Amino acid sequence: MRGIMESLYEMFIFRRENKFLNNVDPRMKFLTLIILMTPIFLTMNPLFYMAMFLFLLFQTFTLANSRRIFFSLKGIVKLLIMFYIVIYIFNAYPNFLNLEAAYFSFISIFRFFLLVYMFTLFFTTTYIDDLAQALYKLKVPYHVAYALVLSVRFVPTVARDIIQIYDAQRSRGLELDKGGFFERLRKMLPILIPAFIISILRVDFVAEALESRAFGSSPKRTFMTELKLRKHDIVYILLSFAYVLTTYTLIEGEVPFLTWM
Amino acid sequence: METVIEVRNLSYMYPGGIVALKNVSLDVYLGEKLVILGSNGAGKSTLIKHFNGLLKPQRGYVKVFGVDTRKASVAELSRKVGIVFQNPYHQFFSEKVWDEVAFALKNFGYSEETIKYRVTKVLRLFDLYDYADKPPFELSSGEMRRLAIASILAYDPDIIVLDEPTVGQDRIQKEKLKEYIRLLSLQNKTIILVTHDIEFVTEGFDRIVVMSNGMIVGEGSPREILYDEELLRKANLILPQIPEIALKMGDSAVFKKKPLTEDELLSLIVDILGVRK
Ligand SMILES: Nc1ncnc2c1ncn2[C@@H]1O[C@H](COP(=O)(O)OP(=O)(O)O)[C@@H](O)[C@H]1O
Numbered sequence: 294m295r296g297i298m299e300s301l302y303e304m305f306i307f308r309r310e311n312k313f314l315n316n317v318d319p320r321m322k323f324l325t326l327i328i329l330m331t332p333i334f335l336t337m338n339p340l341f342y343m344a345m346f347l348f349l350l351f352q353t354f355t356l357a358n359s360r361r362i363f364f365s366l367k368g369i370v371k372l373l374i375m376f377y378i379v380i381y382i383f384n385a386y387p388n389f390l391n392l393e394a395a396y397f398s399f400i401s402i403f404r405f406f407l408l409v410y411m412f413t414l415f416f417t418t419t420y421i422d423d424l425a426q427a428l429y430k431l432k433v434p435y436h437v438a439y440a441l442v443l444s445v446r447f448v449p450t451v452a453r454d455i456i457q458i459y460d461a462q463r464s465r466g467l468e469l470d471k472g473g474f475f476e477r478l479r480k481m482l483p484i485l486i487p488a489f490i491i492s493i494l495r496v497d498f499v500a501e502a503l504e505s506r507a508f509g510s511s512p513k514r515t516f517m518t519e520l521k522l523r524k525h526d527i528v529y530i531l532l533s534f535a536y537v538l539t540t541y542t543l544i545e546g547e548v549p550f551l552t553w554m
Numbered sequence: 555m556e557t558v559i560e561v562r563n564l565s566y567m568y569p570g571g572i573v574a575l576k577n578v579s580l581d582v583y584l585g586e587k588l589v590i591l592g593s594n595g596a597g598k599s600t601l602i603k604h605f606n607g608l609l610k611p612q613r614g615y616v617k618v619f620g621v622d623t624r625k626a627s628v629a630e631l632s633r634k635v636g637i638v639f640q641n642p643y644h645q646f647f648s649e650k651v652w653d654e655v656a657f658a659l660k661n662f663g664y665s666e667e668t669i670k671y672r673v674t675k676v677l678r679l680f681d682l683y684d685y686a687d688k689p690p691f692e693l694s695s696g697e698m699r700r701l702a703i704a705s706i707l708a709y710d711p712d713i714i715v716l717d718e719p720t721v722g723q724d725r726i727q728k729e730k731l732k733e734y735i736r737l738l739s740l741q742n743k744t745i746i747l748v749t750h751d752i753e754f755v756t757e758g759f760d761r762i763v764v765m766s767n768g769m770i771v772g773e774g775s776p777r778e779i780l781y782d783e784e785l786l787r788k789a790n791l792i793l794p795q796i797p798e799i800a801l802k803m804g805d806s807a808v809f810k811k812k813p814l815t816e817d818e819l820l821s822l823i824v825d826i827l828g829v830r831k
Pocket residue numbers: 456568569570572573574592593594595596597598599600601
């Protein structure tokens with residue numbers, strides 16, 4: 294619980310870092326995310342998944358703050374292991390010594406893991422305000438884009454709240470890891486209720502703060518730093534595209550994206 | 555003096571890479587009223603979360619009544635060390651004030667009868683009995699703070715840790731708080747007050763430990779610490795008003811007496827002026 298919240302915190306907190314990925318234009322990064330994501334839904338070939346995994350690892354080590362990204366993933370991996378067990382039970386029922394189910398469940402989780410990894414890479418390296426600006430430039434109304442900013446911006450805040458609440462309730466003798474399944478669910482209430490209440494109260498504060506600074510009084514707006522496409526943005530997306538294209542074609546024996554047309 | 559909490563060479567780094575504690579060693583003695591003083595981000599909350607095992611030492615060790623916190627569960631340690639956290643909103647979830655206080659007692663498995671007795675007693679002590687059926691969120695901020703303390707005191711821990719209890723409280727609430735601390739102390743409780751509110755600790759405490767940047771940078775009696783301008787400056791704190799006025803008087807008698815309260819200052823002034831014999 295604490296671990297998962299700490300991972301979420303690391304994933305969504307904003308820190309300026311001078312790494313390559315942090316400086317890629319968010320529009321290109323988002324396009325790249327889609328290019329990387331699509332073929333994962335086209336195949337269930339573990340070889341291809343492995344190729345994608347290696348590509349993500351490569352980016353993590355050379356283009357980003359790898360320490361932070363691995364920490365963000367750590368909590369998620371724990372969660373995935375739990376998911377795996379659940380999925381396995383569903384797939385294997387009623388025969389619980391089932392290699393096929395084990396394999397199939399593994400692939401499903403692997404696919405999910407890759408998606409999470411991609412989003413982690415995206416969010417740990419993207420300043421969410423830049424993403425809002427990108428959306429605005431794509432003619433999305435700013436108040437809609439800003440709703441996205443707010444939802445992401447408050448993930449670390451809520452994660453910190455939950456850590457605090459968790460600590461406070463454990464200090465009052467709450468033992469989450471004792472009792473049966475339903476007992477444990479019930480024990481989540483002392484953690485979830487304060488978290489909801491604090492979040493609802495916070496919505497009010499944020500609304501007041503926005504209004505007092507005339508948010509939305511004009512549909513047009515300017516930005517302190519304007520997004521500009523640069524050469525390295527294009528290089529990044531092209532190289533990513535080339536990698537996906539080549540590995541997919543080699544492994545699957547057909548060209549992705551083309552088959553759709 | 556019997557040591558109740560023993561902290562040795564404790565270091566702790568948060569996942570983001572922030573080193574919140576660096577080689578901290580500290581003894582807390584039975585029955586004392588200890589202050590852990592430090593500016594925001596000094597590492598105070600991180601330190602006290604080690605006292606009931608919420609955080610486990612990454613380096614060094616913490617022993618509570620001789621038991622290594624790594625070898626005991628949070629629930630076991632919490633029965634001895636009650637921590638009241640800074641923000642009451644981080645713990646209230648019940649529909650009624652009564653249930654909020656009963657929560658820990660239920661978790662620790664007390665009988666219905668004991669629970670009824672203890673909740674009544676602690677609500678009376680904190681002037682909250684009339685609100686027993688009210689939702690905690692409808693209380694004023696001073697009442698909320700008291701309820702948070704009451705919900706811990708209900709199960710009668712030997713050591714009580716108060717994390718920033720004065721935040722957002724007006725002067726009257728603070729005076730009341732001090733009164734409660736004095737009451738607890740009379741019952742031989744060990745009290746650890748964690749704060750950056752230097753004015754609050756001028757009176758009624760036995761010892762002050764100063765933290766800065768994850769380290770303990772000073773330790774001594776309130777009279778020593780609150781007159782140590784250099785130490786306080788290093789810890790990003792400023793002198794409380796009375797020592798500041800006293801030091802500005804520049805009289806040698808100031809250093810002999812080191813007044814901390816209004817009355818002490820007044821009698822010093824009277825002495826110096828020689829108005830009364
Ligand atoms: N859950 C956390 N994750 C990462 N960093 C944290 C966390 N909690 C506290 N910190 C950091 O550790 C340092 C010490 O914090 P804390 O112990 O809360 O200080 P204090 O209570 O003295 O204000 C601060 O720099 C704070 O930002």
